Amino acid sequence: MDNYKVNEIFGPTMQGEGPMTGRLMVFVRLLFCDGDGQGHWCSRCDTRYSWDKDDPGYTFEEMTAEQILQEVNRRYGANTWKEDRAGTPVTRTVSFSGGNPVLQMDEGLVALFRQNKYRVQVETQGTVWKPFLSYCEVALSPKPPSSGLSQLTDVQWGEWINNQPKDRLCVKIVVADKADYEWAKNIYTMLQPSKTGHSKSIAFYLQPVIDREVKTDIKVALLYAYKELVEKWLKRGDMPDAIVLPQMHVLVWGASR
Numbered sequence: 405m406d407n408y409k410v411n412e413i414f415g416p417t418m419q420g421e422g423p424m425t426g427r428l429m430v431f432v433r434l435l436f437c438d439g440d441g442q443g444h445w446c447s448r449c450d451t452r453y454s455w456d457k458d459d460p461g462y463t464f465e466e467m468t469a470e471q472i473l474q475e476v477n478r479r480y481g482a483n484t485w486k487e488d489r490a491g492t493p494v495t496r497t498v499s500f501s502g503g504n505p506v507l508q509m510d511e512g513l514v515a516l517f518r519q520n521k522y523r524v525q526v527e528t529q530g531t532v533w534k535p536f537l538s539y540c541e542v543a544l545s546p547k548p549p550s551s552g553l554s555q556l557t558d559v560q561w562g563e564w565i566n567n568q569p570k571d572r573l574c575v576k577i578v579v580a581d582k583a584d585y586e587w588a589k590n591i592y593t594m595l596q597p598s599k600t601g602h603s604k605s606i607a608f609y610l611q612p613v614i615d616r617e618v619k620t621d622i623k624v625a626l627l628y629a630y631k632e633l634v635e636k637w638l639k640r641g642d643m644p645d646a647i648v649l650p651q652m653h654v655l656v657w658g659a660s661r
Contacts (some may be wrong), residue, residue: 407466408508409435411454411476419499420653422543423574423607424525429497430476437463437503440553441531447552448615450659454503462660469513473520491531499525504532511536530556533563542568545576546591548584550613555587565600574607579633580614585640592643610648622658626650 415430437455439445453461465491467475476498488642498517500509506528516526524540529547544564547553564573575595577588588610593599595606612629614622630650637648 407468408472408474408513409464410467411435411503413472413479415479418653418656419426419497419525419618420656421611422527422576422609423541424499424543425649425652429499429525430479431499431501432472432476432505434500434502434505434508436507438507438530438531440547440555442554444553448613451501451503469512469516472513473516476517477520478523488634495523496521497525499527502526504528506532506534506537508654509534509536514539522626530560530564530631533560533567535567538567538569538572541572543574545578548578548580548587550580550584558617561594565595565602565606570602570604570606574609576609576611577611578611580612585636589640589642590596592646605645608643608646610643610646610651625656626654 411433413430413432416428417431419425419427421427433451433452433454437445437449452459453463456462459565476496480496505526509526511534514524518539525543526537526540526542527545546556549555575591577584577591579585579588592608595608597603597605600606610633612626612633614625614629627650630648634648635648637643
């Protein structure tokens with residue numbers, strides 16, 4: 405693509421979820437989302453402003469790949485994250501999110517960042533797989549039954565399992581209720597080496613989800629939801645290799661954008 409529609413670029417800040425939780429990175433939020441790929445979107449989406457024209461926060465700027473790189477460089481350079489005390493360059497990470505960033509991303513954009521020594525992370529619900537993703541670290545977050553969306557098909561799962569390097573893929577499932585938990589258990593079983601034929605397991609995360617419009621303190625609500633999920637997971641003992649974490653950025657900043 406010559407130009408990409410960019411909703412926002414922010415950071416450096418802390419990644420709050422998935423395998424890079426706690427790591428420093430700059431985020432590039434691209435415009436557009438395809439929901440479940442069948443014309444439906446999650447009712448609990450917390451970034452509607454990246455795809456819903458009726459959302460008051462909806463906005464975008466058309467940028468070339470070089471302009472996006474320049475802005476990410478500027479954000480790292482404007483802070484003290486350029487090198488450590490010994491003078492060793494800090495590993496710079498850029499996370500592409502959305503919406504579904506894969507809709508706009510292409511090989512040229514990824515190649516440009518990799519050529520400039522960036523570690524590239526992509527956050528997606530998984531409706532679309534493209535070959536360049538094999539060079540990225542992907543946090544795949546398929547939508548559970550409580551979202552009201554259609555789940556990924558066997559063909560879509562096959563693309564991810566067969567094409568994405570296992571050390572560059574994690575699956576992150578949000579759990580709101582019993583049906584979500586049972587669905588997550590089925591996905592967990594499907595991803596085991598005995599099922600995929602691979603020697604290494606795919607990193608698997610469970611994450612509690614809460615209504616962003618809760619009337620109590622959102623941080624307290626998240627902690628209660630996290631406690632309930634952890635206790636269910638411990639009692640059931642059916643996903644022993646899963647990693648159970650809340651959204652750390654919500655614990656720090658609440659529902660702030």
